[in-house]
Amino acid sequence: MMRIAVVGAGWAGCVAALTLARRGHALTVFEAARIAGGRARRVEHNGRTFDNGQHLLLGAYQRTLAVIASLHGRDDESALQRLPLLLQTAPRLRHEILVRAPALPAPLHLLVALACARGLTISERAATLRWAGLVLRGKSPVDESWTVAELIAAQPAAPRDLLWSPLCVAALNTPAENASATVFVEVLRRSFNGSTENSSLVVPRADLTELLPAPALREVATLGGELCLGAPVESVSRAGLAGASVRVAGVERRFDAAIIATGPQHVARLLPWDTSGLATNLASLRYEPISTLHFEFAYVFPGVDPAVPMLMLDGDPGQWLFWHQLPNGHQRASVVISAHHREEPEAAIAAATLAQLQRSYQLPAPIWQRLITEKRATYACTPVQRRLLQALPAQIGCIYFAGDWCVPELPATLESAVLSGERAAARLQGDFDA
Amino acid sequence: MPEENFVAAPPATRHVFAYGSLMYPAVWSRVVRGQYRSQPATVKGFRRVCVDGHEHPALVVAPLAAPLTGVIYFDVGSDDLARLDHFETSNYARVLIAATVNGDAIAAEAYLALNVEALIDRDWDVAHFEQTGLSRFLAGYATDNAPPA
Numbered sequence: 001m002m003r004i005a006v007v008g009a010g011w012a013g014c015v016a017a018l019t020l021a022r023r024g025h026a027l028t029v030f031e032a033a034r035i036a037g038g039r040a041r042r043v044e045h046n047g048r049t050f051d052n053g054q055h056l057l058l059g060a061y062q063r064t065l066a067v068i069a070s071l072h073g074r075d076d077e078s079a080l081q082r083l084p085l086l087l088q089t090a091p092r093l094r095h096e097i098l099v100r101a102p103a104l105p106a107p108l109h110l111l112v113a114l115a116c117a118r119g120l121t122i123s124e125r126a127a128t129l130r131w132a133g134l135v136l137r138g139k140s141p142v143d144e145s146w147t148v149a150e151l152i153a154a155q156p157a158a159p160r161d162l163l164w165s166p167l168c169v170a171a172l173n174t175p176a177e178n179a180s181a182t183v184f185v186e187v188l189r190r191s192f193n194g195s196t197e198n199s200s201l202v203v204p205r206a207d208l209t210e211l212l213p214a215p216a217l218r219e220v221a222t223l224g225g226e227l228c229l230g231a232p233v234e235s236v237s238r239a240g241l242a243g244a245s246v247r248v249a250g251v252e253r254r255f256d257a258a259i260i261a262t263g264p265q266h267v268a269r270l271l272p273w274d275t276s277g278l279a280t281n282l283a284s285l286r287y288e289p290i291s292t293l294h295f296e297f298a299y300v301f302p303g304v305d306p307a308v309p310m311l312m313l314d315g316d317p318g319q320w321l322f323w324h325q326l327p328n329g330h331q332r333a334s335v336v337i338s339a340h341h342r343e344e345p346e347a348a349i350a351a352a353t354l355a356q357l358q359r360s361y362q363l364p365a366p367i368w369q370r371l372i373t374e375k376r377a378t379y380a381c382t383p384v385q386r387r388l389l390q391a392l393p394a395q396i397g398c399i400y401f402a403g404d405w406c407v408p409e410l411p412a413t414l415e416s417a418v419l420s421g422e423r424a425a426a427r428l429q430g431d432f433d434a
Numbered sequence: 435m436p437e438e439n440f441v442a443a444p445p446a447t448r449h450v451f452a453y454g455s456l457m458y459p460a461v462w463s464r465v466v467r468g469q470y471r472s473q474p475a476t477v478k479g480f481r482r483v484c485v486d487g488h489e490h491p492a493l494v495v496a497p498l499a500a501p502l503t504g505v506i507y508f509d510v511g512s513d514d515l516a517r518l519d520h521f522e523t524s525n526y527a528r529v530l531i532a533a534t535v536n537g538d539a540i541a542a543e544a545y546l547a548l549n550v551e552a553l554i555d556r557d558w559d560v561a562h563f564e565q566t567g568l569s570r571f572l573a574g575y576a577t578d579n580a581p582p583a
Contacts, residue, residue: 028479034527034546214530221532221541228479229529230546231495251497 001025002256002432005246007233007270010038011414012402013261014216015067015421017225023429027225028255029217030248032232036213039263039374040414049207052372053292054322054336056170056310057202060190061415063422064212065202071215079206083309085113085199087163090311090321090360091303095119097162097312106196107136120158128159135185136192145383146181148172166312169319169338172381172411173288180383183411203309212418236260236270238397257431259424261402265376271396278392285385285405290377291337293318293353294370300331301362313360317342318353330367333357338377346371378412379405398431400424447511449542450518451475451533453482453504454491454558455571462507464572465521466514475506475533477544484554485547489567489574491558492526492547506535506542518545525549 002025006017009031021027035041043052057064059082072079085101098118101109114129131154134140142151148168152160168176171187191199204211221227231248236258239245244258260270265287268279304323311321318335326332335353342349350369357363379385389408394401402424404412410419455461481496482504510518519528526545533542547553563571 034529034548036530217530218541221530222539224539225532226479227530227532227541228495228497229531230527230548231497248497249495253497 002428003254004028004428005030005236005244005253005255005258006261007236007246007258008038008261008263008266008403009033009036009213009217009229010261010263010403011040011064011212011417012404012406012421012424013038013259014213014220015418016259016261016402016425017220017421018067018071018216019422019425020428021220021223021225023425027220027223028246028253029220029225029227029229030231030233030246031229034230035209036217036229037209038213038417039377040208040417041213042207042209043372045370048296048368048370050294050332050334050370051208051292053290053374053377054310054320054334055204055208055414056322057204057414058191058198059195059200059202060187060198061202061413061418062198064415064418067216067418068212071212071219079204079211081203081205081309082197083201083203085109085201086308086310087167088308088311089119090313090357092360093314095158095162095314099163101196101199104196106194106198107133107192109196110136110192110199117163119162124156124158127156128163131155132188132192136189138189142181142185144182144387147383148176148179148181148184151181151184152176166315166319171413173290173338173378174381174411175339178380178382180381180386182383183381183386183409186409187411201310233270235272236399237273238399242398244397244399257398257400257428259400259402259428261421261424263376263403264379264405267401271399274396276393276396278396281388281392282405285388286380286382287376288339288378288380289341289373289375291340291349291371291373293335293337293350294368294372295333295335295354295357295366296326296368297331297333297364298367299329299364301364303361304331313356316352316356317349318356321357340373381411394424394427398428400428447509448515449533449540450507450510450515451477451504451531451542451544452507453477453480453493453502453544455489455563455568456518457505458564458568460568460572465517466510467517468511468514470507470510470514472505472507473535474503475535475540475542476501476503477531477533480531480544480546482558483547484556484558486552486554488552489563489571491563492553493544494547494550494553501534504544506533506540525552 006013006029017027087099089096101113152164165176172179234247264282268283320336322334324332386408402420404416406420407416410416481499482491522545529546531544
């Protein structure tokens with residue numbers, strides 16, 4: 001049994017702590033915020049609770065779904081709803097797209113979905129099918145240095161601009177002109193090869209904190225672990241040959257090992273003594289923001305289909321729209337603006353986004369609205385940054401790292417965070433066993 | 435597809451660790467409506483310090499502090515959690531903690547101080563509160579902050 005500190009109770013830290021607590025180790029989890037979840041968390045504001053951003057899970061998020069199932073029981077229907085792949089634009093947009101996957105074995109479901117896609121001409125559908133087939137079967141070589149824009153350059157304009165570019169921003173939170181083609185192709189293969197379920201849309205019913213981080217921490221506590229939320233860690237250092245020391249509230253605490261599971265921007269601050277270049281490299285990372293605008297309506301005119309959880313918008317300024325039915329009968333519209341670098345005041349962004357919704361729906365004035373901007377929502381998933389992250393060490397002595405940035409073969413997602421937590425736990429367990 | 439599929443899951447109950455005035459039935463029953471089972475419990479890694487000008491204490495992170503004893507109320511309903519949140523004001527935040535009840539580890543929620551300026555670097559005196567503070571607290575703060583019916 002080892003005494004292990006986990007610094008950061010985002011999804012990666014919570015999964016690392018849970019995995020190691022289940023192996024019988026004594027865990028202490030430190031988190032600066034009072035609500036667990038990191039960049040995918042519940043926000044409480046004036047009596048309302050909502051998520052800081054919209055995180056749609058895919059059926060391909062196998063590790064995330066497995067951990068959620070282990071926390072909520074095999075019957076995780078109360079936590080998640082699975083829907084067949086459906087890409088649909090909001091009503092009355094200039095270019096309407098509808099891609100609906102039928103219940104067929106993969107990748108046939110995607111091929112039929114593309115062949116029947118509404119909003120593309122026959123020749124556009126044929127070109128899209130041919131290209132998707134080549135990419136999914138690995139017959140189309142992808143250079144590590146390519147951007148997604150270069151990858152899809154030969155596609156006709158409609159599928160390129162209305163399908164692949166929005167999917168790239170949704171999956172990688174990086175515009176196609178900068179995004180890594182290798183990572184995008186990896187996402188497509190994981191989603192559309194293998195089982196049909198991999199491409200299903202998984203909609204959380206619980207808030208993001210209650211979906212995984214909070215139940216994970218509750219289990220860590222019942223297994224004898226210690227939870228310190230609202231406790232910003234000042235530094236993490238190596239202690240002797242085998243040990244790590246965590247400084248919190250002006251006090252040093254000694255552990256056998258530590259896992260740093262914070263966003264990359266905090267690592268340099270936690271390791272001021274590090275000379276390996278890790279902190280310097282992480283400090284040079286560039287990020288992409290995500291803004292989410294939540295509007296609450298006391299009622300909504302007809303036109304909102306509650307069976308469609310997610311709709312594509314035209315990108316002016318919002319890209320995706322999620323409708324939520326609230327228990328009090330109100331409806332909430334959450335609009336996602338990925339890679340949103342604008343500097344306009346909140347009121348201007350809100351007005352532009354509401355005007356965008358009004359082009360699709362007859363809406364009353366919202367009774368409440370809130371803009372949440374995560375300035376460093378994800379690292380920019382570019383070919384250069386992917387190479388930089390791949391070269392970083394996974395540990396320094398008995399200080400291990402976890403976080404979406406530790407799995408550069410995937411974009412920064414819930415799945416890469418969960419995977420990184422499991423990998424850090426496995427590495428630490430392996431060193432302990434050895 | 436039924437509409438209720440997109441309604442969020444109803445909030446679950448939570449265990450609440452009380453370390454100050456809410457340990458006392460006279461205060462607890464003034465804030466909540468439900469009847470809850472309770473037991474003494476301890477938590478590690480926190481200190482219970484005095485608040486300037488007030489009878490009640492505040493919980494702060496203190497990594498090497500001795501375990502402190504309070505009371506856990508089990509399975510508190512969401513309506514009563516909302517009443518407790520109102521009673522504790524925005525100077526406190528309800529956070530997940532790990533507690534021990536009769537040697538068994540358990541996850542609970544406790545109100546952590548946010549407004550650190552008003553805190554005094556002195557441990558809260560339980561005996562003193564029971565002797566003189568409780569009655570003053572019931573007459574003053576607890577009445578002023580009682581949740582709406």
